[in-house]
Amino acid sequence: xxxxxxxxxxxxxxxxxxxxxxxxxxxxxxxxxxxxxxxxxxxxxxxxxxxxxxxxxxxxxxxxxxxxxxxxxxxxxxxxxxxxxxxxxxxxxxxxxxxxxxxxxxxxxxxxxxxxxxxxxxxxxxxxxxxxxxxxxxxxxxxxxxxxxxxxxxxxxxxxxxxxxxxxxxxxxxxxxxxxxxxxxxxxxxxxxxxxxxxxxxxxxxxxxxxxxxxxxxxxxxxxxxxxxxx
Amino acid sequence: xxxxxxxxxxxxxxxxxxxxxxxxxxxxxxxxxxxxxxxxxxxxxxxxxxxxxxxxxxxxxxxxxxxxxxxxxxxxxxxxxxxxxxxxxxxxxxxxxxxxxxxxxxxxxxxx
Amino acid sequence: xxxxxxxxxxxxxxxxxxxxxxxxxxxxxxxxxxxxxxxxxxxxxxxxxxxxxxxxxxxxxxxxxxxxxxxxxxxxxxxxxxxxxxxxxxxxxxxxxxxxxxxxxxxxxxxxxxxxxxxxxxxxxxxx
Numbered sequence: 001x002x003x004x005x006x007x008x009x010x011x012x013x014x015x016x017x018x019x020x021x022x023x024x025x026x027x028x029x030x031x032x033x034x035x036x037x038x039x040x041x042x043x044x045x046x047x048x049x050x051x052x053x054x055x056x057x058x059x060x061x062x063x064x065x066x067x068x069x070x071x072x073x074x075x076x077x078x079x080x081x082x083x084x085x086x087x088x089x090x091x092x093x094x095x096x097x098x099x100x101x102x103x104x105x106x107x108x109x110x111x112x113x114x115x116x117x118x119x120x121x122x123x124x125x126x127x128x129x130x131x132x133x134x135x136x137x138x139x140x141x142x143x144x145x146x147x148x149x150x151x152x153x154x155x156x157x158x159x160x161x162x163x164x165x166x167x168x169x170x171x172x173x174x175x176x177x178x179x180x181x182x183x184x185x186x187x188x189x190x191x192x193x194x195x196x197x198x199x200x201x202x203x204x205x206x207x208x209x210x211x212x213x214x215x216x217x218x219x220x221x222x223x224x225x226x227x228x229x230x231x
Numbered sequence: 232x233x234x235x236x237x238x239x240x241x242x243x244x245x246x247x248x249x250x251x252x253x254x255x256x257x258x259x260x261x262x263x264x265x266x267x268x269x270x271x272x273x274x275x276x277x278x279x280x281x282x283x284x285x286x287x288x289x290x291x292x293x294x295x296x297x298x299x300x301x302x303x304x305x306x307x308x309x310x311x312x313x314x315x316x317x318x319x320x321x322x323x324x325x326x327x328x329x330x331x332x333x334x335x336x337x338x339x340x341x342x343x
Numbered sequence: 344x345x346x347x348x349x350x351x352x353x354x355x356x357x358x359x360x361x362x363x364x365x366x367x368x369x370x371x372x373x374x375x376x377x378x379x380x381x382x383x384x385x386x387x388x389x390x391x392x393x394x395x396x397x398x399x400x401x402x403x404x405x406x407x408x409x410x411x412x413x414x415x416x417x418x419x420x421x422x423x424x425x426x427x428x429x430x431x432x433x434x435x436x437x438x439x440x441x442x443x444x445x446x447x448x449x450x451x452x453x454x455x456x457x458x459x460x461x462x463x464x465x466x467x468x469x470x471x
Contacts, residue, residue, distance in 0.1 A: 006354065008352060010351070015352065016352045016354075063354065063360065065361060066359060066360045066361030066362075067360070067361045067363075084359075086354045086359065087354050088354075089353070089354050089355055089360065090353055090354070090355055091353065092351035092352075092353055093351050093352050093353060093354065094351065100351065151360075153366065153369075153370075154307065156355060157307045157308060158307065190237075191237045191238060192237050193237050193240075193306060194306070195237075196237060197237040197238075197240075197241060198306070198307065200303075200369060201369075201433060201436055201437075201442075202365055202366050202369040203363070203365040203444070203447055204362075204363055204365065204366055206444050206447075207363040207365065207444065214443070214444070216442065217442060217443075220436070220437070220439070220442060223241070223437070226237070226238055227238065227242070230238060245434060245437065248430055248434060249434070252427065252430070252431065255423075255427065269400075270393075270397045270400040270401070271397075273393065273394070273400070274394060277394050286390075290387075293383070294383075297376075297379070297380045297383065300376045300380070301377075301380060304373065304376075304377065322380075325384070326383070329383055329384055329387045332387050332391070333387050333390065336387070336390065336391045336394065340394060
């Protein structure tokens with residue numbers, strides 16, 4: 001199989017360029033990550049992040065044939081050749097397919113991704129009914145791989161001010177959580193022309209989420225929550 | 232300015248859109264059913280109080296909707312605040328000028 | 344030329360990405376909106392002309408069907424049709440209708456095709 005991979009070495013004078021590779025998949029190779037690991041065996045200089053190899057750690061997000069995805073969940077079968085790999089769009093490239101995720105995680109931190117309680121802690125458990133727990137489905141599964149935010153045009157134009165689909169989905173995960181007591185403050189924070197309202201429902205996020213989540217739907221829910229409390 | 236922060240323009244954009252869709256449907260009906268087929272019928276409509284009002288209110292809706300849309304584009308692409316403010320003011324003046332012009336045109340039609 | 348820590352490249356070449364249909368209809372919505380704003384002064388001027396006199400009204404209708412004006416007319420019809428179709432799609436999605444991915448893709452395609460058909464109709468209509 002033929003691949004064209006984005007190469008960039010910050011220590012060399014050469015700018016970013018594409019490099020061609022040819023790899024023969026073995027019988028057991030199923031996913032793009034398998035091919036990348038095979039390339040590593042004869043070209044050790046190729047750098048990319050990877051860990052769990054099963055789509056749960058979110059490390060190996062990259063732009064595959066023009067769309068974002070996880071290398072470990074992308075099947076070799078049916079991949080158009082040459083398989084063109086580039087780093088996640090918009091974020092500074094550290095090396096080859098490795099990008100600087102600082103801005104992405106800063107937005108995540110800004111939405112306070114932890115339960116905030118006003119009431120004193122209960123004697124025993126914090127109760128949550130099955131119906132209340134169901135509200136978190138489609139939100140808690142996010143692995144923070146950044147495929148969505150780095151495919152969002154609004155995030156490309158304002159990565160510092162627009163929170164992006166991932167952070168917004170996580171913000172809604174806590175707004176929807178019955179155990180959290182800071183809903184009003186969370187909504188206040190989001191009600192801003194840049195933080196939330198740069199979203200135009202382009203829906204690129206939902207198109208590329210490797211976990212099948214819908215950040216655009218979560219953002220819609222936040223807007224409705226904002227509207228409901230101001231009317 | 233709190234009023235321009237997030238929700239207010241977003242909602243106003245939707246409300247003016249709904250109004251304009253209705254207006255567009257009416258215009259399509261008028262054109263395709265030939266309800267104002269020539270100069271004299273069109274002139275009579277614009278001369279009437281309610282006709283002129285409808286035209287002007289619709290144009291105000293267009294200006295509001297357009298202003299909010301233009302502001303969104305500027306917020307996305309123009310980073311330096313002073314440049315963004317300048318362009319926003321320029322667009323506001325342009326839209327206001329066309330609205331005043333329309334007001335004068337329609338005012339000139341009305342019987343004294 | 345060694346790159347410092349603050350001078351990293353970024354991959355942002357839009358031509359090298361495979362854009363989903365939702366992104367296409369969205370950029371069309373934006374471009375058509377800007378075209379329509381640019382046409383507003385002409386709209387008001389045209390309105391003024393159409394009310395000035397019978398002769399001016401007729402001259403305006405004839406001018407709108409002139410060779411170069413025809414192209415502009417077709418473009419503006421496309422812009423209006425696309426902006427309205429994409430706008431209606433947005434309004435429905437805001438209300439929760441068709442916001443799931445398969446439906447969103449279908450409505451995006453519908454909006455694009457509808458606008459192109461309107462432009463085609465305008466082109467054919469202005470030729471006759």
